[in-house]
Amino acid sequence: MLLKYVMRGPALHLEFLASxxxxxxxxxxxxxxxxxxxxxxxxxxxxxxxLKPTKNPWNTTLSYHTQYKPSTLRDCVKVLHRLFRVGLGSNLPAIREKYSQHKYKFVAKKYCPPSIPANFFQDASS
Structure with missing residues (x-):
């Protein structure tokens, strides 16, 4: 599973948030x-x-194991970012309610910055 190659940190929060x-x-x-x-x-x-808005969310390990570079992820990440920021007024209240529970570490209630720095989508130099 990809999650075992993810940057260190609260692994359970990361797993629930990504899910x-x-x-x-x-x-x-x-x-x-x-x-x-x-x-x-x-x-x-x-x-x-x-989870860590000041730290680059992608690294060479993730690129190696997924075969995706940050620039390749840009368009999809931006759509997902918009979906996350829509809030409780969306047409997906059941999903938000599910992940707003204690057993999912309240990840649906996490703060998400309004924009992602453009430099996070730059590919690492080879």
Whole structure:
């Protein structure tokens, strides 16, 4: 599973947050053009960003294991970011309620900065 290669930190929070973001994507028509592995990788990127907004959410280990560079994830991450920030007024209240519970560490209630720094989408120099 990809999560074992993710940056150190609260692993359970990361797992629940990435799962929540992925579930938000299930009914989003604009994401149908992306393969599931790209959505999964983008969810990890966004979850890392939400948990540690000042630290680059993608690294060479993640790039190696997913075969995705940050620039490849940009469009998908931006859609997922918008979905996360929509809030309680969305058409997915059941998913938000599920991940607002204690057993999921209240990840649906996490603060998400309004924008992701552009430099986080720059590919590492080879």
């Amino acid at each position: 929540y973001i992925t579930e938000l994507s299930l009914l989003e028509y604009s994401l149908l053009c992306h393969v599931p592995s790209l959505i999964a990788a983008s969810s990890i990127f966004l979850a890392n960003f939400i």
